[in-house]
Amino acid sequence: MNSLRLLWSYARARRNAGRWKTREALERWQDTAVRRHLAWVRRHSPYYQELYAGLDLRNWRDFPIIGKTEMMGNFSRLNTAGLDLGEALRVAQRAEETRDFLPMVKGLTVGLSSGTSGSRGLFAASAAERAEWAGTLLARVLPRGLAAHGQRAALFLRSNSNLYRSIQSRRLSFRYFDLLRPWEELLEQLEAFAPTLLVAPPSALRRLAEARAAGRISVRPDKICAAAEVLEPQDAAFIAAAFGHRAVHGIYQATEGFLGATCAYGTMHLNEDVAVIQREELGEGRFVPIITDFRRRTQPVIRHRLNDVLRERRTPCPCGSLFTALEAVEGRCDDLLVFERVGGGTVEIFPDFIRLAVITAHPAIEEYSVVQDPENGGLRVALKTPLPMAGEAARTVEQSLHRFWKNQRFRPVPLRFGPWSPPEPGQKLRRILRTVPQLP
Template sequence: MRFAFRHLPILRLVSSFVRTRLLTRRLKTRADLETWQRRCIHRWLRDTVGSTDYYRGRNIGGLDDLPIVDKTIVMGAFEQFNSAGLSSAEGWRMFNSGQQRQGYVVGASTGTSGNRGLFVISDDERYEWLGVMLGKLLPAFPLETARIALILPLHTALYNSANRTRRLDLKFFDLRRGVPAIAPEIVGFAPDTIIAPPKVLRWLAEQDRTLAPKRLFSAAEVLDPIDRDIIEKRYQMRLGEIYMATEGLLATSCAHGTLHLAEDVMHFELQPVPDSDLVSPVISDFTRQTQVIARYRINDLLRMQTDTCRCGSPLRAVAEVAGRSDDIFELPRAASRGTVPVTPDVLRNAILDSDRSITDFRLIQADHNELRLLLPDTVSPAAATAAEMALKWLLQGIGTQPLISVERESLSPPTAKLRRVERRWYGARSSE
């Protein structure tokens, strides 16, 4: 009995891993997947959502009966969304002190948008999460061991669960210390699998020649083609992707490199973004029990893939994580009142296509009619001019003519999330 109790968390991990692998074989068609989802969602709505304070007393027949919520709503009534009865104030105290409540893990987002979010999960859910991750990313586990370097700007006990398995060695590296500071430790660990933001993988690719990983995964930031090319050329392998957030695991790439939504654990409503081919996800994680994530709008922008992936998966494919809705520029119309929305991907492509020597930049909306373009000091004046003109032509073509200033300086990887296109002015939004 004592042996079984001590190893119960590992049994949760193994069960989750096996279930993930079996579902890969079982869910062959879109109809198979949707039938599976309906059954899981029905049980989740009945047993978990309906008993949570925020939803208690509602007549819930299906997901459509629930309101759409966002981070502001959930953080404002945090104790009503989790069965642990944890208030946001108590959650922040636990997170900042590192003293967790027994049986639970409290974590937080990096807060790059200025609005940090909390999450709370049980120990059981922590191991189930890890089992899903291993099932999607390391299908040969546990027959094949793995040494995983996880490099992120924030650490929680969520990742410590892997340290109890004999076949898996996971080590966390805190990106807040800076890439140059942690790089020797990463090299010394000699990982065969690296999970890190693309800015870290690119820095390692350009600065180090000793690492020899078998698997690479980009995570936690938008992966731009310029970074992918540099990373894949250095390591001579396909770069995988993990799309995850505070709210859960959203997507992982298959063997063909296609990013597939994690629809075996999460339901996605993909709402169109006006004047673009992008969508904004509203997610419902039907595996979470401690904190309810139901019809939760996240601020990411996705471009979906229209053709079927060669892997044959019924999980919908993402062509590109294009940025964040927080970073859609709102610029004044040149000939009339109102504003012109410009999505991050359009701006990013204009700059990168203007001159092939430009492999990094920062574009910031600093005011309602002012943009700052920061380029590396290694970029030539001619390339800087080409980027400035490309932006001007793009924006004039859609009816806006903001002031654009161009500066050249050293661009080091930030410790927080890299946002090459960043909106820092929200005057128009706050006055609505």
């Protein structure tokens, strides 16, 4: 393992946090880094050699945008290690099935990432890149810094990878908790491990918080980090309260890289010292990010459009960081619901609006999900409430949604109510969907 590289990246990420005096200086530095990176990628990736043939690298900000489809469709020629997509997929798939997570091809780690709408992504990274990723992550996430001894990080993840196993030392140990294991077993192991840092998807954090509130575990981590799913405000509040914390921190990560983390003030900042994040503006501070990572070489991520909607923070964060501050990672583009205007035409609605209309409707609502049928636009609303309240809660949600449609001048859609059930273990918790979740 590249432990020197890890330490180097760690130190670099810590230093970068306060390295630039102005936003302009940061952007000038990014520009140089991207151009140098693209020159390298163009020499080593057959796909980019062709795509960027004859282009002036100074104009990289306007180069073609690619998405997951292009990335996967051209994977074998796009990566710079001569990795074959079919072979990499076979190895990664086998690791998922056997849950033996040491998938290596040509000395590279490969892994599957679950995308939204059932599309799967593949990532490939070299040992040096993994070390760099880990160093940056630790710099941004570790509550007490790497110099402090006896830190224990508990990671609840859908799938392990030798990425996480690689970091073990006297100062820091990682323990991976497989979300597909029986819950009782996980609770017992977590209690014994006594983590100082707890990282998990919000759905798992929520269950851990319930277990803690019920006195079934007594762990008291210094820091709690939500990863892999959108953390909704009511979950954040519940989880923080159960663990006696002021806030739940967050990691913003995708196949496309480690994109952001919360600062000491709980504000999510983008990692603009490893990637440029361009914006496809949606108005009112919302944007879809287009990522250009200028560190990753094995699997270049350049002008890569993510299926996320980010909302910028309107006021500067008190921590003073120059890195873009976000109010929220609002969710994936597929979570937009579609309604018809009364006068004709359709409109896409951010999940936030529906979320508000549902959770503010009735105080007894503990959990919910809203699934839109793309055929007729109807909504299937599942609610978790104490039983005697179910009928009343459904009625108030119905009224709340009708009020929303009326105010917005949308045509009402058919509503169906039913009881809520938790996501299958290992599945992402997604409350607002536009399609019926597909079975694997």
